[in-house]
Amino acid sequence: MTAQGGARDIVLEARGLVKRFGAFEAVRGVDFAIARGECFGFLGPNGAGKTSTMRMISAVSRPTEGSLTIFGLDPRTHGPAIRGRIGVVPQDDSLELELSVRLNIEIYGRYFDLPRRVLRERADELLEFARLTERANSKVDDLSGGMKRRLTIARALVNRPDLLILDEPTTGLDPQARHLLWERLYRLKREGVTLIITTHYMDEAEQLCDRLVVMDNGTIVAEGAPRELIERHSSREVIELRFGTDTPEQIRVALATHAERVEVLPDRVLLYVEDGDVALRAVHGSGLTPVSSLVRRSSLEDVFLRLTGRTLVD
């Protein structure tokens, strides 16, 4: 271990990564390095280039430009070897709908050349993990959306990956299934598995990610630990106010005197302040009458809004 740089065991490194589809540039030169055992997040609005980036770092899609190293290998020349050590949860489930839940796992495991006996054991274990044991012989077509998602996640673990790449893994999961997945991801992390995750859920990113990047329009607009990003890009607290149907401009102007920053969203106004209670009293004192008000701590949601001008909830 050296004092600077190189101290961490780097699993994946991207430099100036570009992905173009015809003339359209989906990823416009991004740089990042991910250490072993780290949970690294990608946040960004729809179309930011997250999936395009995930597909490149899964050693599937070829970068148009830039350099990429995974496990110290070049995916252009060592694609199969690299992919053999990666688990991928794609954004769309891409399951074989006509086949049973169990066969979906076994077939996928065969792609990694796992022997039948091992496959059967792992399938049992993963079915248990995904809470699909009872549905093992059901056709995937008959499963609910959340069950399909759980199966896709289970399938990605069949090769016991060193690096797990999850593109919006919890979209469509109920809260219980989501927390179960978090718990399982913590466990994998403790075992030294590196996790890369994209998500639209800020609480998820804050809970899981050691570090994350915010992507917008194919570029990285911020990078850091969740708390760090919040401190850097937002105030300590936030007041959420609702004013009936719409928020007239004069209210906005009036509010601006009470906060470091004001964001007017279609359904509410956000005031960025150091001390929420103090500021809220001041708002009420100045004669404004919001229908409802709420004081909370700043979150990644606010960072996101600040950096991209968009909210994450679609």
Add this chain to the structure above:
Amino acid sequence: MSSVEPTLGWARWRRSWWYHAVFYAQTWRGSVVSSVLFPVFYLASLGIGVGHLVAHHHGLVEGQTYLRYIAPSLLATTTFQLGEGESLWPVLASVKWIRVYHAAAATPLEPRDILYGKLSWVVTRSFLTGVVYTAIIAAFGAVESWWGLTLPFIGALITLAFAAPLTAYAARVESDASFTMIYRFAFVPMFLFSATFYPISAYPGFLRPVVQLVPLYHGVALVRAAAFGQGSVLVQLTHVAVLGAIALAGVAWGRVTLRRRLVD
């Protein structure tokens, strides 16, 4: 390097073959029954019905009763249908709608492994179908030569000559809009006009070279020659060469289109 895969690249496609085999084993229900009953009905109806008319007018077709004359071409048309049937919609579904090929591409498989696995399965299935059909054709008394043992191989070649280019094509389109057109304006005429139901000599001289441009014609000519042990070996090798060239070109094209679809 310990991290490099133990299995050699050339063997990887077998994992994809296995997927298709399992898929078929799970979903074939009914298709086997129909694939035995269909040829029997087909031979019974055309062979006996039209055969009756033929016998009435001319007697024999190239020295055969009509039933025996058309029996081998059944193998050609069936393996052709198997090739096209496994290609257009199923491939587009795999790369676009349900995206199972994308899932496979995230594993050690390369796009070409996915292609080879698929085609080798279709060829396997065609060969097995060919064995059954050869037995049925023989039961109708239409296999007269030891060359008849090559019929399942010829069937497999016919299947590949259609499956390979059509898979390549389906891997590159964005919708199935063109597929119906291909059926109507390529497959149906091909089925009807490849000298399937009568000798090519039934066409006027100027049309024969046109028929010879149709890929299925070469398949029909081959199975007939093999079943009856007729015709020069050189001519048969030409038919094999035509089908083989189409198959190889299809595979080469498929490597390009599937790669583009899955990794670009």
